[in-house]
Structure formats: C-alpha cells, structure tokens
Amino acid sequence: MRDICSHNNLLSLTDALERIHQSLPVLSGEESITLSHALGRVLSQECIAPADLPPFPNSAMDGYAFHSDDISDSAFSLKLVGTSWAGKPFSGQVQRGECVRIFTGAVLPEALDSVIMQEEVNALDAWIHFPNKTPAGKHTRTIGEDVKKSALLLPIGKQLTATDIGLLASAGLYEIKVKRKLRIAFFSTGDELSPIGSELALGQIYDSNRYTLAALLVDPCYRFNDLGVMPDDKDKIKDCLVTAAKNHDVIISTGGASVGDADFIQEILTDIGQVDFWKLAIKPGKPLAFGQIGKCCFFGLPGNPISVIATFQQVVTPALHQLSGLGLKKALRFQATCKSPLFKKSGRQEFQRGILSQTESGEFEVISAGKQGSNILSASSRANCYIVLNREQENVAINSTVLVEPFTTWI
Ligand code: AMP
Ligand code: MG
16 A cells, blocks of 8 residues: 655646546457447447448539530530439430439439539429529539548547448448446445435435436446445455456445555455555545556545535546546536635635526636535535636635536537
C-alpha cells in the first residue's frame, strides 16, 4: 500500500488521470454482432466500403432529367419520353431533344446529366417547357459521391452512433466486429447500510450508492454485476474482492476508502493487490483508491453519495473509456455567466452542482443548485451541470464567468 499524498499535498485530478491512463492494461477480445445490437459499441476492426455509395448516379429531386447540351439561350421545350421511378429505372433510350420524368433516388438515365425541379417547368402533354437560364448539371448525385468503393467507412475505436449504423447499413454491412463488453462488479461497504424495503433501525440508512452506480453503468459497452452490501468486515470484503477479481475487468467499491477506524479497504488491498491511496484535490470526492488485484482494476470510491457520482464521472469514466477502446475523451465544457454567488476556498478543484440555462439570445447562464454537501442528493438532483472551479479559485461573485460541464445535451 502506498499513500503518496500528504494532507497539504493533494494529487490533482489531471495527475491522477495520467497515472491511471499509464497503468491501465489493454484489454483484448472482440465479438461479432449485428447492426441491430451495435449502437454505442466500439469497433475493433475498421469497416471498408464494399462498393460505391451511392451505387449509381441518381436524381436529388422530383423533376425532369435532361442533357445540358439541350439548353438554349432562351426558354426551350423537350419531348417527354418516359419515367424513371425510385427502384424502377427508365429502360429506353433518350435522344437529344428529349427528357425523362424522374423522382428522387431514381437512376439518372445514362445519356443525361441534369435535373430540373418539377416546380420550375410547365408540363403540357408530352412536352416539357424549360425556363430561360435553366442551369446545367444540377440536382444529380454522382456514383460514389458519398463514399468510394474500398474507402475507409469507419475506423477502429469508433463508438457507433445511429448515423454510423445508417452508414454501415447503406453499405450493406450487417455483421461487424466490436470490442467485447467490460465486465464490471461493484459493491457497497458499511455496517450502517440497509437494503431498501427494510425497517431502518437508529443509525442505519438505505444503501443508495449501489443503485446510483447501477444507473451510471448502464452503457452498451459494459456488463455489470451488483455484488451487494458488505459489512465492515475484513474477511468478508477480502473474499468478495478476491473472487470478483477472477472474472471481472473492473471492481468498484464505495465507502471505506478514507482513514476512519472501520475503513478496511486499504488494509485488505495491501494483502491482495497493488493499490494506491490518493487524496485527490477535488471536491466532492477526496479519498480514492486505485490499483490492480491480479488483472482486475480496482476503484475504491468514497462513501458519500455525491462523491460517488463525481468520482465515477471524473475519474472512473475516463478509465472505462480507455479500457473499452475509446481512447481519451473529453467532457464538453464551456463558459457561462454565474448568476448566483458561489462559495469556495482555494485548495481543491470543485465540481459544484449548478442549473444551466440559455437566454433568448443564446448566452449561457448558471446558478448554484443549492447546498453543496457531498451527502446532499436533493440539490444535485435539481442540477443539470457541474460548475467546474479550479483549485486556486475562491468565492465567485455574481456575473463572473465560470466553466460548466453539462450532464446532458438537453437542458
Ligand atoms: P465512508 O466513506 O464509508 O466513511 O462513508 C462516508 C459517508 O457516506 C457516511 O455518511 C456513510 O454513511 C455514507 N455512505 C457510505 N456508503 C453509502 C451507501 N452505499 N449509500 C448511502 N450512503 C453511504
Ligand atoms: Mg463506511
């Protein structure tokens, strides 16, 4: 066991993330899945276009296909000789002076190079009257204009979005290779914790952290196991860790990571793993353990509910991204005007919970979500962003500019 930070020498979040980044293993293993199960998964093989996209020249509009050589200096008329429908191409020959009714996505007849929108012509029986200044080469889609045959469709490490899945489907790719899911186990520690549904004796509280963690871990790249609540009992926690480390990539515990009398995690891990105990310069979430038990990564998070959420999001999530094959991702952060005073002492980077809004003219404003204690879930539940304050920052005056990190893209 190593305790590398003294009280007045806290480890910065950036340094902690760098240490974690350096020590994480590269996880091997992939699986074949079909597109219907691909959302959010990470590609383990690059996807190459088996054919041109689009596979044939076609119309981008409902209108009339014609050849630009037929355009004259003033208005002109072309003879209508047939129709090209989407999925039912025109099969005849088109001569000069002729045109074809065409619909969006229909094959552009080989002899033609332009389309005019139907709203711009006068159709009278078999003659189509084109206006003065009809442009050449408009409203057509060329073969391969989206993707050329053999080009890279998607690279290794791409986390698949709905658009990616559409791209793969349009190229006719149905089965793809992705990184295997991370196997994650978690448990809570604490003699005071009771399961929901039980009558609480004095001194007991419901175990909320496991439910929070289970919700945070809902992700197409993870498969998780809830190992339940452990009492503050050395042997039981040790057994649990040793067993879980055999068949998981990551174990997350909450509680018992600090140096209180009943905080066994530190002691146990000295026997069974290589674990560092950090005092992080962040608030909420100062005590944190990170290391390896065999091939399994271990994160010992603090017990306070808001510290669990903040350390999971700021410390564990980047590690899970790396293990999933996603590489380094950055949370979206931007500036907002702070419309309430914020209280802060210098020394730790803070992730205060805030309520972000956008004015009619598009400026971002944020106010504190209320009490900032690491046990106060209710204020955090009203929040929709972190207000990220650097270590040196002290109290923030109204109308100061602050950095915010939204929880979602919808506010
Ligand atoms: P600890 O880190 O074990 O000293 O716990 C710090 C605080 O978090 C204490 O007030 C605990 O009661 C509380 N706590 C620990 N684990 C949980 C949990 N699973 N659910 C809710 N509160 C917890
Ligand atoms: Mg405890």
